[in-house]
Amino acid sequence: MNYLNVGVSPSPGNVPVYHGSNLKVLDRRVRLAELILRCVISALAILSAVLIGTDSQVKEIFTIERKAKFTDMKALVFLVVADGLAATYSLAQVVRCVVNMIRGSVLFNKPLAWAIFSGDQVMAYVTLAAVAAAAQSAVIAKFGQAEVQWMKICTMYGKFCNQVGEGIASSLLVSLSMVVLSAISAFSLFRLYGNNNKRKRDERS
Amino acid sequence: MNYLNVGVSPSPGNVPVYHGSNLKVLDRRVRLAELILRCVISALAILSAVLIGTDSQVKEIFTIERKAKFTDMKALVFLVVADGLAATYSLAQVVRCVVNMIRGSVLFNKPLAWAIFSGDQVMAYVTLAAVAAAAQSAVIAKFGQAEVQWMKICTMYGKFCNQVGEGIASSLLVSLSMVVLSAISAFSLFRLYGNNNKRKRDERS
Known part of the structure; x- marks a missing residue:
């Protein structure tokens, strides 16, 4: 059988290039979906961090001026930090995806695949x-939360709450x-841990 | 070559039995780790649900009796429900794991593998x-949260808060x-989507 154009050829960075496979179409779709998702994540994470981080509202209550800002709530600070991390991480991954697509290489490098898997898992959680x-x-x-006398504050800071809501929706x-x-x-x-080759040999035997 | 004892033989439920592979040891370890984890999850989820669900504390404030219970906080109700779901789901999976181990079968059924993967993902998130x-x-x-005048309540309901803390640790x-x-x-x-067979053939060509 002629395997011209079919083979694993070594490329720089220990990532072999993979040609002529039935999996090539699937690979291309997966890589494209990955790239689009990473771009969407970067954009939405930046949007969310900006929406929440720049949010503030000033109210005057009997001549006393009070300002609501995102640092008043620790959970919002955590969210802005998480969005910042997600944006930075995703932008770095976008660069990797684009370089891989230009070089036409497919991920067969287990340590790198483990690193990407771990990073994505951590960021998702x-x-x-x-x-x-x-x-x-x-x-x-x-x-x-009336039972513990935590009063609602959005009646007073409506605009602030709406913008936080948009930021949380974006983060979701x-x-x-x-x-x-x-x-x-x-x-x-x-x-990469598939054992189809063994199974197929077994099935033929 | 003699392939006695080596092959994929059909078993009830469309789950082929897989013998004599190098992957057998890995499979056994993975299945054992899975079984142990599912048992641990069931036990801890039940413990957490019981700890939080049965938690209450009564305080007298100027002859007025006030009772703290987990339903006062919606997040705790959500946690008890999630723990209940996790315990039920994990117990069902423990039964599946035990049946598979007794039959010595390995998961090669893609729809079932997808169902388990999806269930585990949803439960984790x-x-x-x-x-x-x-x-x-x-x-x-x-x-x-002094900035929005939500006062701390654990100074008043110390025992209640400690038990909730233990429940949350267990849920974590x-x-x-x-x-x-x-x-x-x-x-x-x-x-199951591995393409090692293709790669190895390509490498030989």
Whole structure:
């Protein structure tokens, strides 16, 4: 059988280039989905951090001026930090994806696949935890928790609360995208441990 | 070559039995780790739900009796529900694991692997979100949030808060175990998509 154009050729950085496979179309789609998701995450994470980080509202209560800002709530500070991390991490990954697409290489390097998988997992869980904590604070701010006398504050700082709400919604999209991405990187990693060759030989025997 | 004892033989439920592979040792370890983790999750989720669900404390303030209970805080109700779900789901999975181990079968059924992977992912994210939301409420209850006049309540309900803290710690272990488990089920699923056979043929050509 002629295997011209079919083979694994070494490329710089210990990432072999993989040609002529049935998996090539799947690979291309996976890489494209990964790139789009990482771009979306970067943009939404920056948007969320800016929305929450720049949010403030001043109210005058009997000549006393009070200012609401995101640092008043620790959960919002955690969310802005998590968004900043997600944006930085995703931008770095976008660069890696673009370089890989230009070189036409597919990930067969286990240590790198493990690093990407671990990074994506950590980011997915960190962003989700940050969103859940911020959403919990937001729910208390919006509706209060009468049983423990935590009063609602959104009646007083409506504009501030709305902008925080938009930031949390944006962060929720970031964390959901990170969840999908971490499934993609799990796919890219664990298929390297596939044992189809053994099974197929066994089935033929 | 003699392939006696080496082959894929069909077993009930469309799960082929897999013998004589180098991967057998790895498979056994993965299955054992999975079983142990699922048992640990069931036990800790039940413990957490009981600790939080049965927690209450009565205080008399100027002849007025006030009772703190977990339903006073919506985040704790969410956590108890999430723990209940995690315990039920994990017990069902323990049964599946034990049946598979007794039959000596390995998961090669893609729809089942997808179902387990999806279930584990959802449970990992739900339990983590519930823990994050409850922890956020607990932090406010413990330290207060002076900027928005949410006062600390743990100075008044010390015993109640301690028991909730133990429940949240237990739930945190549940969610961390679910995170590890969802990585294991990702491994079990995505290695079915491995392309080693193609690569090895290509390398020989």
